[in-house]
Amino acid sequence: MRQSTLFGRTLRDAPADAQTPGHKLMLRAAIARPLAAGIYTWLPIGFRVAKKVEQIIREEMNGIGAQEMELPVITPAEYWKETGRWDTLEPVAFRIKDHSGHDFMVSYTHEELVMHHGRSELLSYRQLPVAVYHFQSKGRDEARPRAGLLRVREFVMKDGYSFDADLAGLDKTYWAHHGAYARAFARMGLDALSVESDTGNMGGDVAHEFQVLTDVGEDRIVLCPGCRYSANMEKAVRRAAAGAASTAPAMEPVSTPGASSIEDLVRTLGIEAGGLLKTMLIRAAGGEVVAVVLPGDRELNEAKLRKLVGGGELAFANEADFAKVRGIAGFVGPVGLGARIVVDVSVAERGYVAGANRKDTHTRNVVPGRDFAGERADVHDVKPGDECPSCGKPLEIRRGVEVGNIFKFGPYYADKMGATFLAEDGTRKPFMFASYGIGVSRAVQTIIETNFDDAGIVWPAAVAPFDVHVVAMPVKDAEVRTAAETLVADLEGRGVEVLYDDRDESAGVKFADADLIGCPLRVTVSKRNVGAGKVEVRRRKSGEVLMLDAAAAAAELALLAKPS
C-alpha cells in the first residue's frame, strides 16, 4: 500500500485528552478515530491489525470445532424479556423503537438470540455438543468510555456459545474454549492470565477472565506468587484466621463528638482501625436497605454484595432510607438497626467499637452474635499481604485489562427460555450452555499498551499491519523510486505485506512515521544504498541494522518477515 494516499494521517502529537500510552499511540499512528464518545472508526492501518487479531481467534475457534455464523445487531426485545435482561441491561442498552412501535436493542451480547436458535435447530442429543461463534458489533452505553479503545460504546466482539447435553460435556467444552483463548492471546502477543471472575449481569456461577497485567488496567487482580491462584478482586477470597471467642465485657456508650469517620475515631479513641466496625447503609436495586458490617480496616466489595442481594445497581442509602432504618449518618452501627444486616466474614467474634445510631456517640465492646445478629457473607476486598486461600502465601494485587471472558452457565439460560432437547434416555433436558467473549478493539489497544517504546508502537509480528515498511528517499530520484518499487512488487509477489512510503517528505519525517507505525522491519532504499547495490533493513524492536544485497533482498526479507 502506498503511504502517499493512505487514508488516515499520522499525528505528531496526541490530543490532550488521550489518557494512556496506547490511547496516544493509537491516535497518533492512525489506528482509529473517534466519531463520538466511545465510538470509533478503524482507519485502514488499524483495520488490518483488527483483522489479524480476528483471524487468529477464528483459527483457534475453528481448531476446537466451533462453527462461524452471524447474528444481527438489531435484536428484538422479546428474546431479552424471556430472561429478564431487557430490564436489567437497560442502564447500558442502546434501545430502539421501530416505526411500528416494536422494541429492539443494539446487541449487548447474544446469549438469548443464540439460545433461541438452539431451541429451534437442535432437536436431539445426537446434534450435541455444538459450539458456534460470530464476530459482531455490540453496543453498550457505558457512562464513562475510557482511554480510547479500552472502554468503548461500540465494538466488535467475538462471542461464542456452546450447547452440551450434560455437565460433564459442558466442562470439557468450557476448558476447550479456555485453551483456545489462551492460545489466541499468546499468538497475538498478549500475556493474558486466566483468573476467576464474577459473572456480573451474565448469570450463571463459574467464569474466568483473561487479564493482561498493566498499570493502565481498570480491574484489580489478586495473585498468589506462590501457587497458581488468581482472581478478579470482584471474586477473590483470602484465607482468614479463626478468631478466638470473645471475652469482652458488656457494651457501653462512648461520646465521640464530630468523629464520624474511621480516621477520626482512630485518632480520637487511639485504637487500630481493625478494632472498629464500619456499618454502611446500601440501597439495593429493588429499594431494600442493607447494612453491611465490616472491620474498619476492610473495604466493601461491591460485586460480592451485588451478587448477594440478587444483582442490579447498588447505591448509598439516602436520607429517607436512614430515617426508615433509624440510622444516624456518621454514627450508624448494627445494634438496634432496622435493616437487613450483612456481617462480613472478616468480622471476628470479639469486641468492637461501633456506631450507636445516636449523634456523636459510639458503643464499645460490641460483639457480633452476642449483641447483634446478621447473615454472614464474604463482602470485603482482599488486601495485599492477605493469605492466599489456596496455599496461604501473601497475595499481591495488580492492575489488569480484561481481554476475554468465559462463562459457564449450565442450565441457566435454557431454563429461563424453555430450551430443551431430546436426551438419549428419551426425556427432554435443558441445554448446558456457556458463552465466550473477546473484544477485538480492546485487544488491539492492549497489544499497543504492552508493546511500545518512546518512538512508537512495536507490533508483534503476527498482528503487525504490514510486515515491512519500505522507505524510499528521495522519491524524486527516478533510480531510487524504481529500485523501491521493484522491491515492493517483488515482496508483494512473495506474499509479504508492504507499506511503501512514497511520500516526498524528509528522512526525519519518514523515519519517525515508520517508528510510530511500528512495522517489524523497516527497509530503506536511499540514493547511497542503490548506488552500492544494497538495502538497509532495521528491526523495529531491537534497532538491529542489516545491510542486504539488493538482488537478494526480497527473498531474505520474506524469510525475516515470515519465519516458518
Added chain:
Amino acid sequence: MRQSTLFGRTLRDAPADAQTPGHKLMLRAAIARPLAAGIYTWLPIGFRVAKKVEQIIREEMNGIGAQEMELPVITPAEYWKETGRWDTLEPVAFRIKDHSGHDFMVSYTHEELVMHHGRSELLSYRQLPVAVYHFQSKGRDEARPRAGLLRVREFVMKDGYSFDADLAGLDKTYWAHHGAYARAFARMGLDALSVESDTGNMGGDVAHEFQVLTDVGEDRIVLCPGCRYSANMEKAVRRAAAGAASTAPAMEPVSTPGASSIEDLVRTLGIEAGGLLKTMLIRAAGGEVVAVVLPGDRELNEAKLRKLVGGGELAFANEADFAKVRGIAGFVGPVGLGARIVVDVSVAERGYVAGANRKDTHTRNVVPGRDFAGERADVHDVKPGDECPSCGKPLEIRRGVEVGNIFKFGPYYADKMGATFLAEDGTRKPFMFASYGIGVSRAVQTIIETNFDDAGIVWPAAVAPFDVHVVAMPVKDAEVRTAAETLVADLEGRGVEVLYDDRDESAGVKFADADLIGCPLRVTVSKRNVGAGKVEVRRRKSGEVLMLDAAAAAAELALLAKPS
C-alpha cells in the same frame, strides 16, 4: 464440517409465508433464519456463502486500489444533520437516544461519516485520489420487508467511497468502480446489468444500478433490445413524437354523471384513453399541492415527480387540499385549478377531455397552453413498445433485483459539509465524491433465485458453501465410515472444503439434503462402492455421474472442485 452437528437443520417444507423460490430454498437449506420481520441470522452454511461473496467483492475492490476500513454502526446525529439527512431519512431510520440524551442512528449508509473523516485526514491534492470501503451492518426500517433476504431491515453492505480532486478524476474513479462491480457480480454467478438509475435520497445526479433480471424483482427495468440503452423505470425516458399544433374548437362542457374514472369516460364518451387528460392532485413532502396532468393512457412516475418537487415522500391530496385548490374529486381538471400545475411531456398541443372541477362534468377541447398553463416535465412511466430514446426501437420492460448501485455525487456532499482540500493551484477545493454499495444478503438470495432446480439450490462453484458434499452410508458400517473419513481428511488436506454427512439417516434423506444444500459435487461412499474400491461423484448441476478409483479420488476431486 460434520453434518451431524451442523448448527441449522434443513426443512422438508418451507414456511407458508415464504414468497419466492429463493426465499423458500434459503429457509429450507438453513442459509438464514429470521429473528424479526426483515432481521436475519446467517446460519453456518449461509455464513460461508456470504463470506465468499464478500471475499470476491474485497478482491475486486482491492484490485482497483481501494482501502478497507471499518466505520461504526451507531452513528451520531450531528453528521447527518450537516446534510439534512437526519430529517429526510427519519421514515426509514432506526434512531437511538443514549442515556445522556444524544441522538444516533443505526447507520443507513456512511456518506456523511466518511466525508467527515476525509475532511480531517485528507489535507492536500497529493493524497488524492483515494477510495475506501467497508463491510458493515446497515439498518433501514422498511415498512414492508419482503421475500426473505431480498428486502430486509438489517443487512451487511459493502459500501465504498471515493475522493477525487476534480471531475475528470471522479469520472475515472467512478468507472473503475463500475468495472470492479461488473467483475464481482460475474464472479459470484450473477448476470447483472448496469442500468441508469435515480439517485433517490442519496443526492447527486448520476447513478447506476446493477440489476439482475428475474420475475421476483421489485424494480421495473426498461431495456432496448436494439442498442445498449437500459434504465430503471424511475429514470427511464422514451423518444416522443412531436405532435401537430392544435386546431381544436373552443372548450365546451359535457355532462358526465358518475363518470369519475378513465375507464368510465372511455365507455361513456366512446373515446380512447389517450384523448383524456388525467389530473392527479399530489401532496409533496413540504405540504405543497401539485396537480400532475398526464394523458389518460399514461401512468405517473413517482420517482420523477419526487425529484421535481425536491425529494421527500409523496401522498395523494386529502379533502382539505381538494377544497383549497377548488378541485372536485373525480372531476379534477387543469383549467382554473388553484395549484402548481405540472404537465407531463406526453401531453400534446391538442384538444383533450378533462375534468371541469364541477361535479359530474368534464370539458371537451381543452388545449394545453391555450386553455391552461403549467410547467412541462417528464413525469410518466415508459410503457412496453415505447421508442428507445437512443435508437428508436421498441422498448421492453422486465423485473429486476437491484444488487448494487453506484452514485456520482460530484461536490454535493463536500459542499454541504464544508469539506475541502488544498488544491495544486493553492486554492481550497471541495472533494469530488462518489459512493458504491452492494448488499451482501440480497446478493446471496439473488444467486439462489437464479440458480436452483426442483430439488434445491445449485450453487455456482465460486460461492458454494462447500466444494464437496461427502455422503457416507451406512455410517454404522465401520469400513464405510473409515473410507469416508479418510477421504474427507485427504480432501481437506488439499484445501477442498467438505461437508461430511455422517448422520445415521436413510439414503433418501441424505441425497435430498445434498440436492437441497446444492454443493457442486456430491461424493457417495457406500458399502458397495467401498467393496469395489470406488467412489461415486455426481455433479449437482448436470446430474452427471462419475466413478472414481478410491485411491485417486481425493486428487481428482480437488481438480474438479478447483479447476485452475
